[in-house]
Amino acid sequence: MANVAETNPVTSTGGPSWTRWLVVVVPYVWLILFFVAPFLIILKISFSDTAISIPPYTPVFEGFGAIGDFFSQLDFENYVFLTEDPLYIWSYLSSLRIAAISTLLLLLIGYPMALAMARAPSSIRPTLVMLVILPFWTSFLIRVYAWIGILKPDGLLTLLLQTIGLMGPDQQVQIFRTDYAVFIGIVYSYLPFMVLPLYSALEKMDNSLLEAASDLGCPPWKAFWKITFPLSMPGVIAGAMICFIPITGEFVIPDLLGGADTLMIGKTLWTEFFGNRDWPLASAVAVILLIMLVVPIMIFQNQQKKVV
Amino acid sequence: MKSPRFDATVLTLGFAFLYIPIIILIVYSFNASRLVTVWGGFSLNWYSAMWSNQGLMDAAWVTARVGVLSATLGTILGTLAALALTRFARFPGRMAFSGMIYAPLVMPEVITGLSLLLLFVAMGVDRGFWTVTIAHTTFTMCYVAIVVQSRLLTFDRSLEEAALDLGCPPVKTFFKITLPLIFPAVIAGWMLAFTLSLDDLVIASFNTGPGATTLPIKIYSQVRLGVTPEINAICTILIGLVTIGVIAASLTTKRAEIRRVRDEHLAIRGAES
Known part of the structure; x- marks a missing residue:
């Protein structure tokens, strides 16, 4: 990408230097102001006292002169609290566990789908891609809501199982408000995010490699593990990261489908903020979550750069 | 296999x-x-119930305004960001810039929502319509940037170069040559931005204020109380709108693509003869 631009520095669309720089500066400043600055503030508030920052909230960030005071005011109270109360540690661990299992499930379901799409006749491929994208465009909330009616004890799944005789008339499906419902909801909502990167990796693959392998007597399953899967690794990594990172901080799905014992950090943060109105503690929860996700985010960014 | x-x-x-x-x-x-x-x-009872539910209708109107405004702002900023990424090989902090474009795509919404809220509070801004709009603009512009960037990377630069060689000022070249060529991607980016804004619950919940309840916030608060067919009705309408929009956009893109290939082909043939 950089090379393309370097070969033609004169033809950059900007033109006279001030319009040229406007193209860069406007989005840059916007992102620094509304994406980077908030992180600095969240960091600052996570170190501040609960008492002064509870709403009605006195701004703690008083201009840049305050940076000097920043270090003198550092207060690890919120972080110490997070390590003392097992609720938070369990929330983090449980989020990572749910995200890891869901990502694995998504790979297991998404990979065969992406492979089948990539091997379909090229005339129907755009339609298949469209069919995967369409649910992704419909609201997340609506798709999670749709599962409530299916999974709840007096819902459609119970009715179906009773009708086909797998379940007695007095029995009910006990999935709603458990971790199982959360897994179903996550897999359902994130499936397009997994299938699309896998598909774009698999679609590019050179079929002659597989033909060569089969000509040389390699059985198909072995050819898959030796050729197809390793070549699709960029798609696997991209898909896994695109799913794993947001799932870790997921709030809507555990809140609507999970039970009281479904611990996820996004939900804990939400309760801390909207329920207990403890903003500094919520900030500390967010900072730790972000630190946990730094490595996956770096992997994702490197992968994206290679793809572009 | x-x-x-x-x-x-x-x-x-x-x-x-x-x-x-x-x-x-x-x-x-x-x-x-x-x-x-x-x-x-x-x-059709639930549709008429939905129609006469004033709270729901108000929320729909707020959502529509936030969506159009933030998608438009996000598309302008995202297109500029895409140009910056593809047309400027070097500028200070280029790595950081591309990082800022990709990070919001995977950032958990609770973090983005909470951090923006704290910024608005620190700046002393009252939360409401504008704070939700700014929040949505910030995360949608990154999606637009990715969509437009992939288009900018694949199109034939020689057309731009020809215009510049013939003395067309760069800004005019952008509006006469580049923008028409990337227009399908810009439209797709706008649509994506609009639907993302329409869908968002978490970021809006953190950054909203009195009088700026969006549809997802309203739906969420009703869903928590249990399943009601009224919600099914509004969801059906949303699904219908999005489906029509996506299909229309993909047809337009396809038609524009065919026309573009034909035009480029003609231009090349013209240049050769």
Whole structure:
């Protein structure tokens, strides 16, 4: 990408230097102001006292002169609290566990789908891609809501199982408000995010490699593990990261489908903020979550750069 | 592993999984009975109930305004960002800039929402319509940037160069040559931005204020109280709008693509003769 631009520095669309720089500066400043600055503030508030920052909230960030005071005011109270109360540690661990299992499930379901799409006749491929994208465009909330009616004890799944005789008339499906419902909801909502990167990796693959392998007597399953899967690794990594990172901080799905014992950090943060109105503690929860996700985010960014 | 039957089964099951819940949701919005498991006959009751629910309608209006405004701002900023990434090989902090474009795509919404809220509070801004709009602009511009960037990377630069060589000022070149060529991607980016804004619950919940309740916030608060067919009705309408929009956009893109290929072909032939 950089090379393309370097070969033609004169033809950059900007033109006279001030319009040229406007193209860069406007989005840059916007992102620094509304994406980077908030992180600095969240960091600052996570170190501040609960008492002064509870709403009605006195701004703690008083201009840049305050940076000097920043270090003198550092207060690890919120972080110490997070390590003392097992609720938070369990929330983090449980989020990572749910995200890891869901990502694995998504790979297991998404990979065969992406492979089948990539091997379909090229005339129907755009339609298949469209069919995967369409649910992704419909609201997340609506798709999670749709599962409530299916999974709840007096819902459609119970009715179906009773009708086909797998379940007695007095029995009910006990999935709603458990971790199982959360897994179903996550897999359902994130499936397009997994299938699309896998598909774009698999679609590019050179079929002659597989033909060569089969000509040389390699059985198909072995050819898959030796050729197809390793070549699709960029798609696997991209898909896994695109799913794993947001799932870790997921709030809507555990809140609507999970039970009281479904611990996820996004939900804990939400309760801390909207329920207990403890903003500094919520900030500390967010900072730790972000630190946990730094490595996956770096992997994702490197992968994206290679793809572009 | 070349087995068409296996592939067909996988795709059938996969798409059934993706679509059956949505179809059920739509079907039950026409159910006369309040119960999910009982089919009480076809009825449009829930649509009229939804229509006369003032709170829901107000929320829909707020959402529409936030969506149009933030998608438009996000598209302008995102297109500029895409130009910056593809047309400027070097500028200070280029790495950081591309990092800022990719990070919001995977950032958990609770973090983005909470951090922006704290910024607005620190700046002393009252939360409401504008704070939600700014929040949505910030995360949608990154999606637009990715969509437009992929288009900018694949198109024929020689057309731009020809215009510049013939003395066309760069800004004019952008509006006469570049923008028309990337326009389908810009439109797709706008649509994506609009739907993302329409869908967002978490970021809006953190950054909203009195009088700026968006539709997802309203739907969420009703869903927490239980399933009501009224919600099915509004969801069905949203699904319908999005489906029509996506299909229309993809048809327009396809037509524009065909025309573009033909035009480029003609231009090349013209240049050769």
